[in-house]
Amino acid sequence: MKLSTLKNIQFEEMATLLHVKGREQLLEKFCSLGLPDKKSEAYRYFDVEKLFESDYTVTPALPGAIGIGKKVVIIDGVVSTAPKGLRIYYKECESADMEHFDPMYFLGHLLSPVIIKIEVDGDAELEIEHHFTKSNSLVPYRIVLHNQANRHATIYESFIADDIENTLVLYGYDMHVAQDSTLRVVKMHSMPDSRYAMIASHKVNVAKQANALIKSFDLGGGQALQLMKIELDTYAHVDAAHLLYLNKDSKRGTVSQMIHKGEHSTSKQEAKNILDGKARGIFDALIKVEHSAKYSKAEQNSKAILLHKEAYMAAKPQLEIYIDELEASHGATTGQLSEKQLFYLQSRGISYTEARKILVIAFANTLIETVKDTRQQEQIKAAFEEVFYTTHQRG
C-alpha cells in the first residue's frame, strides 16, 4: 500500500480500503485534514511525501497472548511481554481527540482497529521497549495509557530495530494523566541509521493539579517526527524537554501544541538541538492559552547548535493568547560552539575533538541530568557519545 494513494480517492473507497466500518467519524476527520504534504505546516520540513510514495505491506497489529517479562515489549505493534500484574490489554478505541491537529493521528487510529491499553496502578516505574523486525512495512499501532490519581508513575520508552529497511512506523499515545498525579515519560530514541522512519502522534490530557513530565531524547540519524497535542486543566503543570542530536542527513524533531484550558495551569517546554552533517532539526511548537485559562504561565525555549555548515534548524516557537492575565515567554536561538570555551579546554591539553565532545555533552547535560534514574541517564549519555563518534574521530 502506498499512502499517497489516499490522496486521490473518494471517501467510500477509502472507507473500504481502511476497513473503517463504525469509525466513519475518524475517517471524516482524516479526510477533512487531508494526507499531509510539503505544504502542510506541521510536515513542512520533514519530507513526508517521500515516505508516502513507498509501497508498504501493512502489518496490522494482531493481538495475541502476552507473556511475562520485566518490561513491556512491543514487537511490530504487538505486545510480546509485560510485567506481571500490569493491567495491559487490547480493546477497541473508545475515544480519540476529534480536535487533534495532526491528520496522521487519525490515520493511526484508523489503521489500528484495536489499541493497546495500559493502566498503571500506584507508584510505578515501567519500561516500554518498541521493537521493529519487518522491512518494507507500515507498522501502525496506538497505545492508551492511564495512571492513577494521587500517584507517581514513570515510563521509560526505548526503540530497537533489527536490520530492516524501508519501514514506516505510525504509532502514538493517548495519555491521560489523572488528577493530582504525576506522570513522567522519558523517551530515548536512538536511531543509528535509516532502518525505518517514524511518525509518532500523541495526545496528552493533563487533569486538574496533575503534573506531566515529558522528556524526549532523539539521537542519531533517520527520519522521525513526534507530534503532540497537550491539554492542561486547572492547576495542571507540564514540563516538556526535547533533546535532539542528529547527524548525517537525518530529519527529526517535534511539532507540538501546548493548550492551556484551565486556570493557573503552567507549562515549560525546552528544546535543545545539536545538528551535525546535513541534519535538519525541527521544533515547531505552539503555546495556546484559551479564554478559560486565566493566570496561566507558559514558557518555551529552543536552543540549537550547528556543528556543520550544512546543518539546519527549523525552529518556530509560537504563542496564541486570548487573555491578558497570564505570563508567557518564548524564544529560539541558533549558534555554534563557543570558540572561547573550546580554546579554554584545548589550552589544558584536551584535543579539539574531545573539547567539542565535552561542550556538546555540556549543552545537552542540563536536559540529560533531569533524568533521575542513573542507569537511564548513563544509557542516554552512552548513546549520545556513540552518535558523536560516528562523525568525529576519537581523540
Add this chain to the structure above:
Amino acid sequence: MSTNSIMTIENLQAKIGDKEILKGLNLQLEAGKVHAIMGPNGAGKSTLSKTLVGHYDVTVTGGDIFYKGKSIKEMEAEERALEGIFLSFQHPVEIPGVNNAYFLRSALNAKRKHEGKEELNAAEFLRLMRGHLEMLGMKSDMISRSLNEGFSGGEKKRNEILQMLILEPEVIILDEIDSGLDIDALRAVSEGINKMKDGKRSFLVITHYSRILDYIKPDYIHVLKDGRIIKTAGPELVAQLEEHGYDTIEEE
C-alpha cells in the same frame, strides 16, 4: 640562547585582527626562575601570553618561539599544553554543564596519556585533588560544580591554580593572577604558585601591580612597552617603577 633557557622568544611580531601589537619582542625564560612582566595598559602583555599558548585571536607575523630548543610557532594550543606550557587566564571562561572534576580529570589524563602514563580513575583522581583543595582553601563542592560557572573572581583564580597544580607544567604563564583577589585569596594563590617552584619550572608573571610580587619573589623584571621588552633588571626595578612609573624607563 642561554644554556639554561627553557623558552626563548626571538623578534616576535604578532597582531590581533589588523592591529600589530607585538613588534619584535625578545625574551628568554630561564629554567627555575620567576620572570615578571610589567608594563602600561595596551603594551601587549596579554597578547604575549595569548601568543605563547597559541590563542586563535593572535596571528604571528614574524619571529619565533622556542621551547626546550624547539619552535612551537606552528603548534596547536593543546600540543603546547601537553608539552608543558600553561596559561592561567586573566578571565577564565565559564562552561555551564561541564563538571569541574570531569574537566580536570580529562585534562590530567590527556597529559598522562601523552607522557605514556596510565590514566587515573575517578577515585585516584579525587585522592590527588584533596590536598590541593585544602591548600587553596577551596570547598570540595567546587569540583562538582560546572566549570567556573557562578564562581567569584577569587574562586576562578584558585581554580586556575588548582589546574596548574594538577597538570604540573614546566612553563607557567600567570596573566594578572592577582586581579580581583582579596588578601586571603592572594595569599592562597601565591602559596599554590610557590609550591610549584622546584628550581626547574619557569614562571612568567604578567602584572600591573607589585603586590603579587611581594608573595612570589621574581628573579627578573621585564618592562614591556609598545610591543617590545625595553628593559630587563632584577627585582629592585619594581620599586623604581612604583615610584616613577613607566614613562621614565628608557629602552636599553
